[in-house]
Amino acid sequence: MTNTPTLARGGAGTSAPRRRRGPRRGRRGGLPPWALPYLLLVPGIVVIAGLLLYPMIQMFVMSFQNINLRVIRGVAEPEWVGLDNYTQVFGNDVFWSSLRNTVVFAAVTVTLTLAVGTAVGVLLQRLGRGMSTFVVIGIMCAWAVPPVAQGTIWRWLFDAEAGIINWALNLLPDGLSTLVLGRADWTGEPWLNDAWSVYVVLVLTVVWASFPFVAVSVLAGLKGIPAELYEAARVDGAGAWHTFRKITVPLLRPVFAVLTVLSIIWDFKVFSQLYVLLNGPTNREAFNLSLFSFAEAFKAPPKMGTGAAIAVVLTVILLLVTAVYTRQMVKQEDLT
Amino acid sequence: MTPLARKRLTRIALNGAGVLVFLFAIFPVYWMVSTSFKANDQIFTTDFIPFPTHFTFEHVTKVLTDGVAGNSIWVYMRNSAVVALGTVLVGSLFALLAATAVARFRFKGRTSFLITLLVVQMIPCEALLIPLFLNVRRLGLYDQLLGLIVIQVGLTLPFGIWMLRTFVAAVPRSLEEAAWIDGATRFTTFWKVLFPLVAPGLVATSIFSFITAWNDLIFALVLMKDTAGYTMPVALQFFFGQRGTDWGAIMATSTLMTLPVIAFFLVVQRRMVSGLVAGAVKG
Numbered sequence: 030m031t032n033t034p035t036l037a038r039g040g041a042g043t044s045a046p047r048r049r050r051g052p053r054r055g056r057r058g059g060l061p062p063w064a065l066p067y068l069l070l071v072p073g074i075v076v077i078a079g080l081l082l083y084p085m086i087q088m089f090v091m092s093f094q095n096i097n098l099r100v101i102r103g104v105a106e107p108e109w110v111g112l113d114n115y116t117q118v119f120g121n122d123v124f125w126s127s128l129r130n131t132v133v134f135a136a137v138t139v140t141l142t143l144a145v146g147t148a149v150g151v152l153l154q155r156l157g158r159g160m161s162t163f164v165v166i167g168i169m170c171a172w173a174v175p176p177v178a179q180g181t182i183w184r185w186l187f188d189a190e191a192g193i194i195n196w197a198l199n200l201l202p203d204g205l206s207t208l209v210l211g212r213a214d215w216t217g218e219p220w221l222n223d224a225w226s227v228y229v230v231l232v233l234t235v236v237w238a239s240f241p242f243v244a245v246s247v248l249a250g251l252k253g254i255p256a257e258l259y260e261a262a263r264v265d266g267a268g269a270w271h272t273f274r275k276i277t278v279p280l281l282r283p284v285f286a287v288l289t290v291l292s293i294i295w296d297f298k299v300f301s302q303l304y305v306l307l308n309g310p311t312n313r314e315a316f317n318l319s320l321f322s323f324a325e326a327f328k329a330p331p332k333m334g335t336g337a338a339i340a341v342v343l344t345v346i347l348l349l350v351t352a353v354y355t356r357q358m359v360k361q362e363d364l365t
Numbered sequence: 366m367t368p369l370a371r372k373r374l375t376r377i378a379l380n381g382a383g384v385l386v387f388l389f390a391i392f393p394v395y396w397m398v399s400t401s402f403k404a405n406d407q408i409f410t411t412d413f414i415p416f417p418t419h420f421t422f423e424h425v426t427k428v429l430t431d432g433v434a435g436n437s438i439w440v441y442m443r444n445s446a447v448v449a450l451g452t453v454l455v456g457s458l459f460a461l462l463a464a465t466a467v468a469r470f471r472f473k474g475r476t477s478f479l480i481t482l483l484v485v486q487m488i489p490c491e492a493l494l495i496p497l498f499l500n501v502r503r504l505g506l507y508d509q510l511l512g513l514i515v516i517q518v519g520l521t522l523p524f525g526i527w528m529l530r531t532f533v534a535a536v537p538r539s540l541e542e543a544a545w546i547d548g549a550t551r552f553t554t555f556w557k558v559l560f561p562l563v564a565p566g567l568v569a570t571s572i573f574s575f576i577t578a579w580n581d582l583i584f585a586l587v588l589m590k591d592t593a594g595y596t597m598p599v600a601l602q603f604f605f606g607q608r609g610t611d612w613g614a615i616m617a618t619s620t621l622m623t624l625p626v627i628a629f630f631l632v633v634q635r636r637m638v639s640g641l642v643a644g645a646v647k648g
Contacts, residue, residue, distance in 0.1 A: 163383070
């Protein structure tokens with residue numbers, strides 16, 4: 030590092046004498062060194078406070094207010110209604126079905142994603158280099174598909190008339206198909222009409238798109254485990270399953286903790302895929318909390334206070350569940 | 366069975382499983398792409414047509430000329446790109462500054478800042494939709510791409526800082542100290558020493574932000590009113606409103622929306638993982 034670029038890059042108004050003052054001092058005259066990190070943080074703090082923390086408080090306040098079209102247009106002040114929004118929400122059947130859909134969907138999807146992802150991660154580690162790269166590229170493609178396109182693709186796969194899934198189900202021997210699934214002819218089966226079958230499709234969609242992340246993370250974790258451990262287990266005569274349970278699982282526990290909570294966060298608030306599969310907020314029985322909040326707040330007539338109350342409930346659930354994750358991360362990262 | 370035969374059998378079974386996983390992952394993507402190049406009589410059929418034997422560009426041409434909701438798909442692609450690039454430019458700069466602060470300095474409030482970063486990532490962005498919508502209206506940014514950029518910067522910044530700070534921390538401090546001793550200013554040290562070394566991490570973080578902004582549906586849905594301002598995910602919804610579903614056009618549009626993301630993903634896949642589970646994988 031020569032001094033020439035120092036002069037050139039030193040910034041407007043910086044001249045040679047300033048350089049002599051020694052590197053340990055603040056660049057711009059009066060700035061003391063301790064202020065520098067705070068200066069660097071200003072834009073970040075402004076953005077986070079203004080776009081995340083403040084709206085968070087607003088949302089909480091709004092959940093106690095009546096915010097109708099007149100308030101949105103700015104011609105009226107929001108009216109304080111106390112707990113009305115919450116009593117209205119809790120008295121609404123759609124809320125309870127949305128809550129059930131959200132929780133059951135998250136439980137099933139997180140379990141499946143972790144199971145499939147872990148299995149694929151272990152498989153990837155045992156494959157040869159070429160084959161492993163080949164499979165990783167394949168699952169990367171699934172992972173990369175934008176959520177809206179995910180919903181669109183699976184909606185097309187499950188299309189009643191020309192969908193490939195109904196074609197595949199028709200391939201099953203008629204007897205077996207009738208015995209197991211209750212029907213032989215699947216052409217015209219409308220998968221996206223009933224809430225339960227929408228969720229079958231949604232689970233498939235989300236698992237398909239999110240298992241690659243789990244697989245690749247598990248693979249990264251596995252690569253960090255010393256090979257000698259497995260060698261020792263093999264010498265001691267441990268079987269594959271035993272090795273997996275006694276070595277792999279305990280050593281990957283931190284990875285699993287993070288993956289579980291990340292999956293919970295993502296699956297609790299899934300929006301785009303469901304929006305596409307349902308063709309917008311139409312079928313109220315199939316709503317989850319995100320979509321319910323959205324529909325209350327933005328479908329005419331807009332009830333933003335009620336929407337905010339639902340959002341508060343969703344946030345509280347998520348924060349409770351993810352408190353574990355935050356603690357885990359804080360412990361591991363050694364923030365202090 | 367001899368051990369050798371057994372080993373070979375295991376290998377075959379593993380590779381077979383690998384191929385199955387590959388097919389499960391890739392088939393829906395393949396089906397999207399192949400549908401967009403099939404003629405309509407091969408799309409609307411109850412038969413299985415694995416390849417587009419009547420290969421056609423009609424859907425791609427159609428969405429690029431006629432488009433949907435009164436505009437060509439180019440318009441929506443451009444809007445999406447403007448929002449995503451704007452988010453990346455502003456967001457990366459802010460993230461780099463903050464990441465340098467937390468990775469290079471020990472100061473009062475640092476731990477609180479890091480914990481805040483983690484906690485705000487737990488807030489479901491759907492929950493912020495309502496207040497952000499009202500704020501954007503009040504600020505006069507409703508129906509403007511700038512409003513979307515501002516919001517996307519906010520949504521991607523916490524993770525951007527979180528990810529980038531590990532890259533900054535990985536640069537040896539001695540390099541900067543050497544530059545200081547040579548008389549470089551703080552700015553020069555930052556720009557000539559730290560920045561080039563952090564650049565790969567910055568690329569990874571930027572691509573992450575780009576993808577998040579590019580994929581967003583919900584904010585674009587409520588913040589843009591005029592069809593000429595729609596982004597790709599919003600525009601795609603309008604194909605479903607028309608009489609019958611034009612799957613060829615929908616899949617062509619989905620393909621156009623997906624390909625850039627897949628390209629980016631393959632570039633940064635390793636860093637995405639290390640950033641997301643940072644710390645946990647250390648073992």
